[in-house]
Amino acid sequence: MSMVRVFSEYERDFVEQADVAVVGSGPGGALLAKELSCAGHDVILLEEGPPFTPADFELDGGLSMARTLREGGLRTTRGYVMPTMQAIALGGGSLVNSAICVRAPASTLEDWCGEFELEHTSRADLDPHYEAVEKFLGIAPTPDDVLGDRNLLFRKACDALGYSSEPIARNVRGCRGSGECFTGCRARAKQSMDISYVPAMVKAGGRVLTSVQVQQVLAQGRRATAVTGRVVRPFSGEPSHSFRVDARVIVLAAGVMATPVILSQSGDLANHSQQVGRNLQFHPGVAVAGIFPERTNPQFGATQGYHSLAFIPEGFKLETLWAPPALLAVRLPGFAQALKQRLAEIPYAAIWDAIASCNRSLGHVRARRGTMDPVITWHFHPDDVLILRRALWILARLFFAAGARKILPGVHGQPPEMHSLEEARVLADSELRAIDLVCGGNHVFSTTRMHGDPGRGVVGEDGRCHDLDNLYIADTGILPQSPSVNPMHTCMALAHRIAGHIAEAL
Amino acid sequence: MGIWLLAALLLLWIGLRVFGGYRPLPPAVVTLTRREYAFVAAAADATFPRGGPIEPSGCDAGVPRYVDRYLAVVPARMRRLMRLLFFLLEHAPLFFPPGGPSGLRRFSKLSPSAQVAYLEGWQRSRFFPRRLVFTSLRSILTLGYLSDPEVQQALSLTPQEIDTPICEADGLWPRIGESRA
Numbered sequence: 309m310s311m312v313r314v315f316s317e318y319e320r321d322f323v324e325q326a327d328v329a330v331v332g333s334g335p336g337g338a339l340l341a342k343e344l345s346c347a348g349h350d351v352i353l354l355e356e357g358p359p360f361t362p363a364d365f366e367l368d369g370g371l372s373m374a375r376t377l378r379e380g381g382l383r384t385t386r387g388y389v390m391p392t393m394q395a396i397a398l399g400g401g402s403l404v405n406s407a408i409c410v411r412a413p414a415s416t417l418e419d420w421c422g423e424f425e426l427e428h429t430s431r432a433d434l435d436p437h438y439e440a441v442e443k444f445l446g447i448a449p450t451p452d453d454v455l456g457d458r459n460l461l462f463r464k465a466c467d468a469l470g471y472s473s474e475p476i477a478r479n480v481r482g483c484r485g486s487g488e489c490f491t492g493c494r495a496r497a498k499q500s501m502d503i504s505y506v507p508a509m510v511k512a513g514g515r516v517l518t519s520v521q522v523q524q525v526l527a528q529g530r531r532a533t534a535v536t537g538r539v540v541r542p543f544s545g546e547p548s549h550s551f552r553v554d555a556r557v558i559v560l561a562a563g564v565m566a567t568p569v570i571l572s573q574s575g576d577l578a579n580h581s582q583q584v585g586r587n588l589q590f591h592p593g594v595a596v597a598g599i600f601p602e603r604t605n606p607q608f609g610a611t612q613g614y615h616s617l618a619f620i621p622e623g624f625k626l627e628t629l630w631a632p633p634a635l636l637a638v639r640l641p642g643f644a645q646a647l648k649q650r651l652a653e654i655p656y657a658a659i660w661d662a663i664a665s666c667n668r669s670l671g672h673v674r675a676r677r678g679t680m681d682p683v684i685t686w687h688f689h690p691d692d693v694l695i696l697r698r699a700l701w702i703l704a705r706l707f708f709a710a711g712a713r714k715i716l717p718g719v720h721g722q723p724p725e726m727h728s729l730e731e732a733r734v735l736a737d738s739e740l741r742a743i744d745l746v747c748g749g750n751h752v753f754s755t756t757r758m759h760g761d762p763g764r765g766v767v768g769e770d771g772r773c774h775d776l777d778n779l780y781i782a783d784t785g786i787l788p789q790s791p792s793v794n795p796m797h798t799c800m801a802l803a804h805r806i807a808g809h810i811a812e813a814l
Numbered sequence: 815m816g817i818w819l820l821a822a823l824l825l826l827w828i829g830l831r832v833f834g835g836y837r838p839l840p841p842a843v844v845t846l847t848r849r850e851y852a853f854v855a856a857a858a859d860a861t862f863p864r865g866g867p868i869e870p871s872g873c874d875a876g877v878p879r880y881v882d883r884y885l886a887v888v889p890a891r892m893r894r895l896m897r898l899l900f901f902l903l904e905h906a907p908l909f910f911p912p913g914g915p916s917g918l919r920r921f922s923k924l925s926p927s928a929q930v931a932y933l934e935g936w937q938r939s940r941f942f943p944r945r946l947v948f949t950s951l952r953s954i955l956t957l958g959y960l961s962d963p964e965v966q967q968a969l970s971l972t973p974q975e976i977d978t979p980i981c982e983a984d985g986l987w988p989r990i991g992e993s994r995a
């Protein structure tokens with residue numbers, strides 16, 4: 309039998325056995341599955357989405373989202389309404405993300421240790437794990453030759469204003485600067501989990517079941533015994549055969565939105581603390597477009613190639629950004645010829661964004677009745693809105709420092725275009741409300757948070773659920789709060805550490 | 815008797831005005847209904863009129879066919895919402911006619927200038943849900959417009975030619991929907 313089973317290969321209900329069952333093949337799950345397979349354990353990795361080949365990638369933004377993202381990429385939060393994207397594919401978010409890999413700052417991890425009673429999660433504790441991931445995935449700063457104008461202009465702007473900036477370190481080998489990380493890397497430069505950790509796991513003898521939706525974890529007393537669920541057809545999600553996987557250790561890495569749903573559908577498992585599904589945090593982000601006098605050829609360049617960490621102490625991080633033009637164009641204001649005029653300016657554009665650590669803005673996830681879909685509720689704290697207001701102003705300053713002719717700030721109630729720094733000053737001075745901002749939030753955390761006190765968190769520092777002896781969680785849900793920077797690297801470092809604990813326990 | 819006949823005729827007239835008289839679908843359209851196709855085509859040309867800095871109109875750029883394809887691949891719940899959106903915007907002019915009673919027609923039967931005026935009204939509305947409906951429609955149409963190769967070429971946005979190198983994952987799984995060789 310093939311080591312990676314796909315939808316067409318399930319012919320009947322089935323039962324499998326393994327030492328370890330890992331649910332979810334995103335950065336957390338795939339890494340952990342590979343580490344345990346390489347340590348000689350019999351591992352099954354279960355993934356609801358299908359595996360993609362480059363021929364399956366759809367370059368069109370809308371059609372691509374409908375294939376690779378949950379709810380066709382149109383998922384939004386309630387409370388404060390904001391789009392949020394979660395992948396459904398072998399490789400999870402790594403298939404569609406921009407490959408940004410940043411270690412969490414030492415000061416952030418120090419705060420975590422103090423606030424969440426953690427003893428072994430300082431930067432010095434995590435550095436060996438970060439290093440192991442960096443070595444395996446070839447994480448390195450983006451080279452100059454694939455930066456392209458829109459990344460280089462950001463560097464110029466930061467230099468002009470005296471802000472520190474650097475090329476982004478990414479899990480990429482041989483980037484061609486196609487700017488299409490979001491729709492899947494046809495050049496296979498991006499080391500997404502499906503072409504990195506998963507093949508390495510399979511080589512070490514691991515098995516992968518794709519198109520299987522885990523619905524429940526079965527448990528007896530303090531021991532988890534199996535996962536059960538249904539085979540689901542790619543894209544439509546239509547269920548077919550049932551399955552069960554018995555395992556000595558079960559690891560949930562289904563992501564921030566799905567892991568709490570699985571636990572809740574398993575009879576409110578691992579929830580003595582009542583923290584499952586709570587403490588949901590985002591990095592809400594805002595983007596500003598700048599139009600330059602010269603062509604920027606924005607189609608060329610690493611998707612997100614440059615960033616500035618200068619404002620981390622103030623709660624935000626600045627980055628360059630690119631996405632399929634159709635998705636970017638959706639945000640342009642105007643109608644009829646005015647809209648066409650704005651579209652015609654795309655070849656002269658650069659887009660830069662800010663993501664904010666919003667530790668005061670919290671939400672929760674619960675299962676939509678009778679389904680495995682989450683209902684996501686989140687509220688934007690007014691003090692956190694101020695962080696993004698400041699970020700918008702800094703972005704405006706950067707654009708004009710780099711020579712932009714005008715900016716499109718994308719803020720309700722403000723002029724759609726601003727032609728000078730003086731005009732843009734309203735961004736700093738006005739009473740911005742959360743609903744004035746056009747935000748998106750693709751970095752999510754904390755719905756099964758790690759906490760030293762079993763009464764206040766779901767897992768301990770070893771990733772094991774406080775309530776069970778052999779159930780672990782290894783996705784970004786265990787981050788106790790925002791890591792201040794893009795979360796994937798910290799998720800993988802923690803999963804690497806958890807794999808070590810499981811190997812010892814086995 | 816006379817009054818009932820009159821009422822029946824009135825209902826028939828309203829019924830025809832709301833639901834009748836749509837042209838047959840062009841070949842290969844599989845998801846949109848006749849009404850939806852007529853609405854999307856009219857809205858596409860109102861949103862992207864021919865000429866100006868990018869030549870093709872919404873229909874020239876194949877927006878209705880794109881929407882037909884898009885609707886087929888989005889999850890069922892989203893599909894229902896989009897259909898509702900098209901229905902609402904197609905028939906709302908019967909209740910809020912642009913430019914007075916002379917505009918008392920469904921959207922796809924309005925003159926091109928009345929269609930533009932009508933959608934502009936939704937865009938400029940002080941009522942947030944109306945603006946949201948407009949933005950949702952514009953987003954769907956924009957996805958379609960920018961997917962057209964001619965539009966992409968006009969904006970220098972044609973994707974790079976990329977050859978896909980061989981890697982370790984090759985052979986581990988087939989293309990989606992295909993069997994293993």
Ligand SMILES: Cc1cc2nc3c(=O)[nH]c(=O)nc-3n(C[C@H](O)[C@H](O)[C@H](O)COP(=O)(O)OP(=O)(O)OC[C@H]3O[C@@H](n4cnc5c(N)ncnc54)[C@H](O)[C@@H]3O)c2cc1C
Pocket residue numbers: 331332333334335336337354355356357393394395396397398399400401402404405406407408409410490520521522523561562563564566567570680750751752782783784785794795796797799
């Ligand atoms: C567009 C985009 C760009 C991003 N860019 C970056 C970036 O550049 N750098 C960065 O650090 N972060 C980035 N992120 C965030 C990053 O991708 C996520 O933080 C990361 O993928 C989280 O990893 P995870 O393992 O926790 O979960 P996920 O990657 O979400 O993986 C979970 C997996 O579990 C599967 N699953 C869910 N439920 C079930 C079930 N019931 N049964 C079986 N399988 C299930 C899912 O299909 C999925 O494949 C981005 C996110 C998005 C959406």
Ligand code: SF4
Pocket residue numbers: 407480482483484485486487488489490492493494495496497498609610611
């Ligand atoms: S920019 Fe293009 S080549 Fe580089 S990693 Fe992203 S998709 Fe691959």
